[in-house]
Amino acid sequence: MRVGIIGGGFGLSVQAPIINMHPKMEIAAVSTMNRHRLPEELLNWGNPPTHYKNWSEMLEKEELDLLFVSSLPIHHFEMVKEALKKGINVVCEKPFTMNSTESKELLNLSKSYDVKVMIDFEWRYLPIRQKMKELIQNNSIGKIIHFEYHISSPQYQNLQSSKRGWMGEKQKFGGMLGALGTHMIDCLRWLVRDEIENMNGLLHTHVPKGAGELRDADDAFFIHGKMKNNSTFSIQLISGINHGSGSNLKIFGSKGTTTLTNDTQLCFGKINDPLEELKIQFQGKVPPNLSEEAGAYYPAFYPFLEKVYDYIVNNKIDEDLPLIEDGHQNQIVIDKILDI
Numbered sequence: 001m002r003v004g005i006i007g008g009g010f011g012l013s014v015q016a017p018i019i020n021m022h023p024k025m026e027i028a029a030v031s032t033m034n035r036h037r038l039p040e041e042l043l044n045w046g047n048p049p050t051h052y053k054n055w056s057e058m059l060e061k062e063e064l065d066l067l068f069v070s071s072l073p074i075h076h077f078e079m080v081k082e083a084l085k086k087g088i089n090v091v092c093e094k095p096f097t098m099n100s101t102e103s104k105e106l107l108n109l110s111k112s113y114d115v116k117v118m119i120d121f122e123w124r125y126l127p128i129r130q131k132m133k134e135l136i137q138n139n140s141i142g143k144i145i146h147f148e149y150h151i152s153s154p155q156y157q158n159l160q161s162s163k164r165g166w167m168g169e170k171q172k173f174g175g176m177l178g179a180l181g182t183h184m185i186d187c188l189r190w191l192v193r194d195e196i197e198n199m200n201g202l203l204h205t206h207v208p209k210g211a212g213e214l215r216d217a218d219d220a221f222f223i224h225g226k227m228k229n230n231s232t233f234s235i236q237l238i239s240g241i242n243h244g245s246g247s248n249l250k251i252f253g254s255k256g257t258t259t260l261t262n263d264t265q266l267c268f269g270k271i272n273d274p275l276e277e278l279k280i281q282f283q284g285k286v287p288p289n290l291s292e293e294a295g296a297y298y299p300a301f302y303p304f305l306e307k308v309y310d311y312i313v314n315n316k317i318d319e320d321l322p323l324i325e326d327g328h329q330n331q332i333v334i335d336k337i338l339d340i
Contacts, residue, residue, distance in 0.1 A: 001024055001025045001026065001065045001066055001309065001312070001313070002026055002028040002062070002063060002064050002065050002066075003019055003025050003026060003027050003028060003064065003065065003066045003067070003068065004027075004028060004029045004030070004031070004058060004059070004062055004064040004066070004067045004068070004088075005019075005027060005029075005030045005031070005049075005067075005068045005070060006030075006031045006055045006058070006067065006068070006069050006070060006071050006075075006079055007031075007032070007068070007069070007070030007071045007093075008032030008033065008034060008035035009070070010070050010093070011030070011068055011070030011071075012030065012032070012035070012038070012039055012042065013039070013291065013293055013294065014293055014294045014297050014301070015068055015070060015301070016030070016042060017041065017289075017290055017291070017294050018290070018294060018297065018298055018301050018302055018305065019068075019305060020045065021287060021302070022302075022305050022306075022309065024309060024313075025066075025305070025309065026047070027042075027049045028049055028050065028062055028063075028064065029049050029050045029051075029052060029058050029062045029064070030042070030049045030050070030051055030052070030058075031051075031052040031053070031054065031055035031057075031058040032051070032052075032053065033053070033055070033071065036053075037051075038051050050062070055071075055079060056082065059082055059083060059086055059088065064088050065088070065089060065312065066088070066089045066090070066091065066308070066312060067079075067083045067088045067089070067090050067091070068090075068091045068092075068093075068120075069083070069090060069091070069092040069093060070093045070120075071093075072166055072172060072173075073093075073095050073097070073098060073172065073173035073178060074098060074171075074172050074173060076092055076093070076095075076096060076097050076098075076102075077097045077098065077102040077105075077106065080092055080097075080106050080117065081105075081106060081109060083115075084106065084109045084110055084113050084115045084117070085109075085113065087113060087115055088115065089115055089116045089117070089312050090115070090116075090117045090118070091117075091118045091119070091120055091308060092117065092118070092119055092120065092327065093120050094119060094120060094121065094178070094182040094183065094186075094327070094330070095173055095178045095182050095330070095331065095334060096119055096182075096324075096327035096328070096330060096331055097327075097331055098173060099331065099335055100328065100331040100332045100334075100335045102331075103324075103327055103328040103331040103332075104328060106324065106328075107324050107325065107327075107328045110324050116311060116312055116323075117323065117324035117327070118308055118311070118321060118322060118323055118324070119186075119322040119323070119324065119326055119327040119330070120304075120322075121182075121183060121186045121190075121322040121326065122297070122300045122301045122304040123183055123187070123263075123300050124186075124187075124190055124300075124304070124320045124322060125299075125300045125301075125303040125304045125307070125320065126263060126299055126300040127280055127281070127282050127283070127299060128260065128263060128264070128266050128280045129187075129260070129263070129300075130320075131266060131278065131280045132191065132249075132251070132258055132260055132266060133190070133191055133320075135258050135268055136191055136192075136251065136253075136258070139255070140253075140255065140256060140258070140268065140270075141251060141252075141253030141254075141255055141256040141257060141258055141268075142253040142254035142255030142256065143231075143253060143254040143255075144192055144229070144231045144251060144252070144253050145231055145232070145252045145253055145254060146231060146232045146233065146234070146250075146251075146252045147188055147191070147192055147227075147231065147232070147233040147234070147250075147251050147252075148233070148234045148235075148248075148249070148250040148251075148252075149184050149187060149188065149233075149234070149235045149236075149247075149248070149249045149250075150234070150235075150236050150237070150247075150248050151180065151184075151236070151237040151238070151244075151246070151247045151248070152237075152238045152239075152241060152244035152245050152246070153237070153238070153239045153241075153244045153246070154239075154241055154242050154243050154244040155219070155239040155240065155241070156206075156207060156239075156240050156241050156242045157242070159207040159210050159219060159239070159240055160207060160210045160211070161210065161211055162210070162211055163210075163211045163212070163213055164210070164211075164213060164215060164217075167179070167217065168213055168215030168216070168217050169215070169216065169217055170216045170217045170218075172217075174215075174217035175203070175205075175217030175218040175219065176217075176218055176219055176220065176221060176237050176239055177203060177218050177221045177334065177337065177338075178334075180237055181221055181223075181235070181237065181334075181337075182330055182334065184235050184237070185223075185235065185330055185333050185334070186322065186326065186330055187249070188233055188235065189326070189329065189330070190320070190322075190326075191251065192227055192229075192231060192233075194227040194228050194229045194231070195227065195228055195329065196225055196226075196227055196228075196233075196333055197225070197226050197227060197228045198225050198226055199223060199224065199225025199226070199233075199333075199336065199337075200223070200224060200225060201221065201222070201223040201336065201337035202221065202222045202223075203218035203220070203221050203337070203338075204218060204219075204220045204221070204222075205217065205218055205219055205220070205240075206219055206220055206238075206239075206240030206241070207219055207240040219238075219239045219240045220236075220237060220238045220239060220240060221235075221236060221237055221337070222235075222236045223235040223236065223337060246261065246262045247260075247261070247262050247263060248260075248261055248262075249261075255270060255271060256268065256269050256270040256271055256273075257269050257275060259275060265277060266278045266280055282299045284299070284302075286298045286299065304321075307320070307321045308321070
């Protein structure tokens, strides 16, 4: 399978080295908009990818089976649209598009051109999250009462001293709602297996100035509401603070509770019993030659790649594979929060 990547950041630092480890995937071409040279590790591959400065030229010249769109969100729509017209399957980063009008158009186009589009919600495949999903599906916690996903990350000093670039610009879909909120909303829909009926959302910028920048993109968000099955939810993130408690995911049910702390500690407890930790380990090994950043993604991203390959080559859809429909539904929720 010949693979192309658009994007010189996450696409090259994380996705490329992991994709290169898949025995049936070959990164044939890479397009970067600002990076003038590929990283040394890519150039040192036995068969390094062709480097394009113009993504449209890459799609025109290369025979690709799969394209990873890992550029800025403002470019996703036009890049995915062009790939669909050329019959190229796509994995798109999140946020999928700038609004649900764009995502709806891409959803319709994917059906018209019969092209497969997936969204890079790879954390669904983290083994410990798969176990959490198993507890819910096996009715271990019973009927879901409440879903709570809160993250507090002490980034105040970093926000004061480091430039954020486009991530600090609302009009480019910078901010934490796009960066992490999209994943958190997808986690809600995926685990609860239901759609949001009503909700309230608030975005806030606690640190609007830093490193000579003025920022209007959110560094905090607070979302709560009710699902169609009558369960409730609370999702929030705060980063403009000096101390935090990390990532805490809790799902309360009629028969028990399950919690996940920092994606490393899974606990479960039945009615009247205390929560007890369940030991879950990644069965494989993270390749030692990966960077620390890529290695952190490997346990989730590599299984995701395998399901992507199966879907494209064998037309086998894994029940957890995030498809374009998930990207569109995610965008509908984001629109409501942004009040578009």
